[in-house]
Amino acid sequence: MKAPAPSDTLMEDIVGLCKRRGFIFQSSEIYGGYNGFYDYGPLGVELRNNIKQAWWRDFVQCRDDMEGLDSTIIMHPKIWKASGHVDGFSDPLVDCKESKLRYRADQLFFAPVRVDGEIIGYVSVIECIDQQEVAEKAAAEMKRKMAKQGELGTIELKEYTEAKPEQYELIPSPATGKPGSLTEPREFKLMFETKVGPLADDSATAYLRPETAQGIFANYKNIVDTGRVKIPFGIAQIGKAFRNEITPRNFIFRSREFEQMEIEYFISPHADWKTLHREWIDTCTDWLVSIGLPREGISEDIHPEDKLAFYSQATTDLMFQFPHGEQELWGIACRSDYDLKQHQEHSGKSMTIFDETTKEKYVPHVIEPSLGVDRTLLAVLSAAYTEDEVPNDKGKVEKRVLLKFSPKIAPVKAAIFPLLKNKPELVEAAKKLYEKLQRRWNVFYDASGAIGRRYRRQDEIGTPFGITIDFDTIEKDGTVTLRDRDTCEQRRVTEDELIKFLDEQING
Numbered sequence: 001m002k003a004p005a006p007s008d009t010l011m012e013d014i015v016g017l018c019k020r021r022g023f024i025f026q027s028s029e030i031y032g033g034y035n036g037f038y039d040y041g042p043l044g045v046e047l048r049n050n051i052k053q054a055w056w057r058d059f060v061q062c063r064d065d066m067e068g069l070d071s072t073i074i075m076h077p078k079i080w081k082a083s084g085h086v087d088g089f090s091d092p093l094v095d096c097k098e099s100k101l102r103y104r105a106d107q108l109f110f111a112p113v114r115v116d117g118e119i120i121g122y123v124s125v126i127e128c129i130d131q132q133e134v135a136e137k138a139a140a141e142m143k144r145k146m147a148k149q150g151e152l153g154t155i156e157l158k159e160y161t162e163a164k165p166e167q168y169e170l171i172p173s174p175a176t177g178k179p180g181s182l183t184e185p186r187e188f189k190l191m192f193e194t195k196v197g198p199l200a201d202d203s204a205t206a207y208l209r210p211e212t213a214q215g216i217f218a219n220y221k222n223i224v225d226t227g228r229v230k231i232p233f234g235i236a237q238i239g240k241a242f243r244n245e246i247t248p249r250n251f252i253f254r255s256r257e258f259e260q261m262e263i264e265y266f267i268s269p270h271a272d273w274k275t276l277h278r279e280w281i282d283t284c285t286d287w288l289v290s291i292g293l294p295r296e297g298i299s300e301d302i303h304p305e306d307k308l309a310f311y312s313q314a315t316t317d318l319m320f321q322f323p324h325g326e327q328e329l330w331g332i333a334c335r336s337d338y339d340l341k342q343h344q345e346h347s348g349k350s351m352t353i354f355d356e357t358t359k360e361k362y363v364p365h366v367i368e369p370s371l372g373v374d375r376t377l378l379a380v381l382s383a384a385y386t387e388d389e390v391p392n393d394k395g396k397v398e399k400r401v402l403l404k405f406s407p408k409i410a411p412v413k414a415a416i417f418p419l420l421k422n423k424p425e426l427v428e429a430a431k432k433l434y435e436k437l438q439r440r441w442n443v444f445y446d447a448s449g450a451i452g453r454r455y456r457r458q459d460e461i462g463t464p465f466g467i468t469i470d471f472d473t474i475e476k477d478g479t480v481t482l483r484d485r486d487t488c489e490q491r492r493v494t495e496d497e498l499i500k501f502l503d504e505q506i507n508g
Ligand code: GAP
Pocket: 210, 211, 212, 213, 243, 245, 252, 253, 254, 255, 256, 258, 259, 260, 262, 328, 329, 330, 331, 368, 370, 371, 372, 373, 374, 375
């Protein structure tokens, strides 16, 4: 698949297709929608499950050094105190007092506008793919409106978190364009709170987990005590996470309820963690390519040492070229022994492991590859979305929209068509094949409409293969026509060849 070029309409096209064809809906749509929450329809849930199953198979079932886990969403509140989330899991929030809109200060940018070196005002812009261009236009407009003569200085955007107190009053709100209504940034807690049990006081306060990782740390001892794990080993978990994001945006990229696929990979404190970290970055990149993301669309963002949390040795994010720009897809962090030591201290339970090889006891260090299911799904959709032109049944060239999903993760693997729906012998043969394939894969039967239209409907949902039963199938040799979604090429195959081919493409 190609790396998607950032475009103004690609996100709109994807959102439109997802709704039209039943992949993703805005949550609570009949009540006007609920910001930051999304529901997955019939095709979306298949795609989502296929991504999760591919991840689980490749990272848990196919590895001897990995164990699986499914911990609860609500856990003892002390876990979040020990992990540091209760006190520190927040984002900097800025209010616009006039419009009542809220911004994340690290996603709001400002710059002084200088003419011949003199500051004539400030511009502000919300993080976006062309933020520099937007800010420069706003600066030129300010100069024009104020009828200033002279040379416009370079616009150097800075995060609002870096603004000095005397600048808060001067920076315009992106909502109103006027200065004076933005507050100074304050920390906004991202964990959703709830109450557990019949009491409504503070002692009943609990949290919806903002990451699955702490469920792994909290169960580390159980797995060490009950399994046959040897250092190095990992614990993997897939599950929902919740964050009260200030500005959920860009469709399912940043939402308030999402799902994570996380691994905590425990290593010796004496291990060459830099090499192991590099190996994890490469393994994760290869996995993204294996599910159909273009290698050229993936890049690495190495966090500078001075920006790392005090306990972190290194973090590299795998970035993907999303429709709204290059953004984090997969975080791969070396978190030292911080989390286990925190839980050891707060719970009073030993988190040490006995290393059979070196005959030592220690609290292991950890490498944490943490990936969002929803973000992966958006990356897959962005890379798969294609428009091309192909001839219709009458030979006229028409525009076509298709999703070039890898057969591994495509929601529908193949569609089975009788050439004509009013010929019972064709229908019977097609249904027989459909029922046979249905026992192995998610396949679709469609008899209605011209064959070209039926192909097109499947192309749009990314079904990689079309299988047509015609008169040659029932009268001659039993072969069927196998059509390739991307090339539209057709060839005749026997049923045995068909099943072998599908198996190789889907499971191989
Ligand atoms: N345990 C580490 C952790 O949670 P993170 O960078 O906050 O690290 C890991 O999140 C991954 O989870 C991200 O790289 C992203 O794929 C996904 N993710 C985080 N916040 C998200 C959100 N609000 N909506 C969708 N996905 C999100």
